[in-house]
Amino acid sequence: MNARHITLAGGLGILVALPFVTPPYFMHLLIQILLWGFVYTAWSMMGRFGFVSLGHGAFMGVGAYVPALLWNYYGLTPWIGIPLGVALSALLGLVIGYPCFRLKVVGHYFALVTLALSQVVMLSIVAARDVTGGSLGMTQNAVGHSWYALQFPDKRYFYAISLVLWLGGLAVWRAIDRGIGREALDAISEDEEAAAAIGINVMREKLRVTVISAALTALGGAIFGQYLMYLNPETVSGIAVSLQIVFAAIVGGMYAMLGPTVGALLTISLNEGLRVGFATNFIGAANTIYGVLLILCIIFMPRGILGVLDRVSVREPRAKAATAE
Amino acid sequence: MDIYLLEAIINGILLGGVLALLALGLNLIFGVIDVVWIAYADIVMCGMYAIYWLYAELGWPLPLACAVAIVGVAALGVLVHLLIIAPILGSAPINQLLATGGLLFFLQSFATLLFGTEFRNIGVRLPIIELGDIYISYARLLAFAMALVGAVALYFFLRRTFIGTAIRAIAQDRDIVGLMGVDQRRVYLVTSAIGGALAGLAACLLSLQYDVHPFIGNTFGPLIFMICVLGGLGDMIGGFIAAFVISQIISIGGYYTNTELSYVLAFTFFIVLMFVRPRGILSR
Numbered sequence: 001m002n003a004r005h006i007t008l009a010g011g012l013g014i015l016v017a018l019p020f021v022t023p024p025y026f027m028h029l030l031i032q033i034l035l036w037g038f039v040y041t042a043w044s045m046m047g048r049f050g051f052v053s054l055g056h057g058a059f060m061g062v063g064a065y066v067p068a069l070l071w072n073y074y075g076l077t078p079w080i081g082i083p084l085g086v087a088l089s090a091l092l093g094l095v096i097g098y099p100c101f102r103l104k105v106v107g108h109y110f111a112l113v114t115l116a117l118s119q120v121v122m123l124s125i126v127a128a129r130d131v132t133g134g135s136l137g138m139t140q141n142a143v144g145h146s147w148y149a150l151q152f153p154d155k156r157y158f159y160a161i162s163l164v165l166w167l168g169g170l171a172v173w174r175a176i177d178r179g180i181g182r183e184a185l186d187a188i189s190e191d192e193e194a195a196a197a198i199g200i201n202v203m204r205e206k207l208r209v210t211v212i213s214a215a216l217t218a219l220g221g222a223i224f225g226q227y228l229m230y231l232n233p234e235t236v237s238g239i240a241v242s243l244q245i246v247f248a249a250i251v252g253g254m255y256a257m258l259g260p261t262v263g264a265l266l267t268i269s270l271n272e273g274l275r276v277g278f279a280t281n282f283i284g285a286a287n288t289i290y291g292v293l294l295i296l297c298i299i300f301m302p303r304g305i306l307g308v309l310d311r312v313s314v315r316e317p318r319a320k321a322a323t324a325e
Numbered sequence: 326m327d328i329y330l331l332e333a334i335i336n337g338i339l340l341g342g343v344l345a346l347l348a349l350g351l352n353l354i355f356g357v358i359d360v361v362w363i364a365y366a367d368i369v370m371c372g373m374y375a376i377y378w379l380y381a382e383l384g385w386p387l388p389l390a391c392a393v394a395i396v397g398v399a400a401l402g403v404l405v406h407l408l409i410i411a412p413i414l415g416s417a418p419i420n421q422l423l424a425t426g427g428l429l430f431f432l433q434s435f436a437t438l439l440f441g442t443e444f445r446n447i448g449v450r451l452p453i454i455e456l457g458d459i460y461i462s463y464a465r466l467l468a469f470a471m472a473l474v475g476a477v478a479l480y481f482f483l484r485r486t487f488i489g490t491a492i493r494a495i496a497q498d499r500d501i502v503g504l505m506g507v508d509q510r511r512v513y514l515v516t517s518a519i520g521g522a523l524a525g526l527a528a529c530l531l532s533l534q535y536d537v538h539p540f541i542g543n544t545f546g547p548l549i550f551m552i553c554v555l556g557g558l559g560d561m562i563g564g565f566i567a568a569f570v571i572s573q574i575i576s577i578g579g580y581y582t583n584t585e586l587s588y589v590l591a592f593t594f595f596i597v598l599m600f601v602r603p604r605g606i607l608s609r
Contacts, residue, residue, distance in 0.1 A: 100600075119589075291433075
């Protein structure tokens, strides 16, 4: 256990020290990895219990656009705008989650309903083009370095924010993992009827994790918007983003705490590596390889990279438990 | 009645024909193999590129290009089943959906690699029919007629042939059919091939109306899943009706508001109906 703490402290130390030694380009990559890692982690909080949502683009879009619009049109600080966006997103999660869980919309039906949700949000943003700039996207009114506007041209600030956010995401994951609800959720993902029969409040457990997941995804979207200072409906919501979230989380391994982050690390490095390697005359190469990787990953290791590693290390205690029975 | 509204309704019916054809193929695969091909619309996109390449680049006659595209896309359907679906047939259905999602990424980016992101048109301009004050595109009318022919042909195939009967039987009870001496693997392959061929036919019809680009699947894809689910899993008639309901929402909604809002309306309608009638519009 002690060695584990040292590894943890060492890893954290490296992450904190990184901004002082890295060139801006890598800083940009690191921020992206942390922010996407956070969003993927938020998605996996639902995904690991068997409700695969293809609608997280909706939550991200709401989280990104609400503070940006409030800032541009009413000068409202993101310190209020972001919580509003997060709350709206959580509400959206509730509105879509409640009937889904009540009517037992599961499996690919749940995936398709949430997919429709992400299309609704994306197309609404495009349709409201007078306000949101439509498909052309929008930029937040820039004011330079400002805590009030949550705008920092210096990337190190966003690195720190992303790091805190990411650690917070892991803490929430851990809280869910350790909490009593985890057993209930595991039971629900195994057999919902049986779980209900032994007195688990299926509805409450599912809704709780959905609302948390939606809220955190929105938060990730909001910070992403503040960092990039440019929003586009295609890049923060809609089917493409929703699928991107799902796949990176799966490749990394949605059952392990660091799995989604590994997914972010892997997909972003792959993307950048191929982009640099093939230059721009080879658009699409990255996603071609990405697509093949995904298919192979789902066929050969549906638990993801960390899932495979995890199983190797976990096998022994599992076997013991089996003999004890 | 307003003449433009009437035109919108007629165009909606014509659009519904193509959507119904697309939903039919997806529904067949959905109902028989119990898999959602998220990349179905992107397989259609492959067919559209095949037609563009054969006809506009290589100068083949259009009917030949279309025939090759249909056969090619049918073969692609078989490949998708053999390479992606068959290895994970036993795992959770959501994994199969996600694996074809990987295929979606692959096809879209591969098309980008080969053809770039430009919009390409095969350059066939069919005449526009004038009925009094109403203008109807001949391409749409043709697409509608072909979609009906395709649906009827599929109906007779499923009713009158042995393999068609086997396909319907599997959709009803997967386990018993094996005991009746039906080779499940063969039925799945034939189903995938038919699903692919329908996608190829849809590609021919869409090529006459739309420009092809790598991301065209994102426009149609979500719509046809909605239609399939709305119609009820494996319910061909329900799917047919749902296609026309959705296309009317889009067409009439587009007339009163704008294109995006009409899609928002259609997707919202889908979500609400999922809660009201989770088993499809024709269910009791």
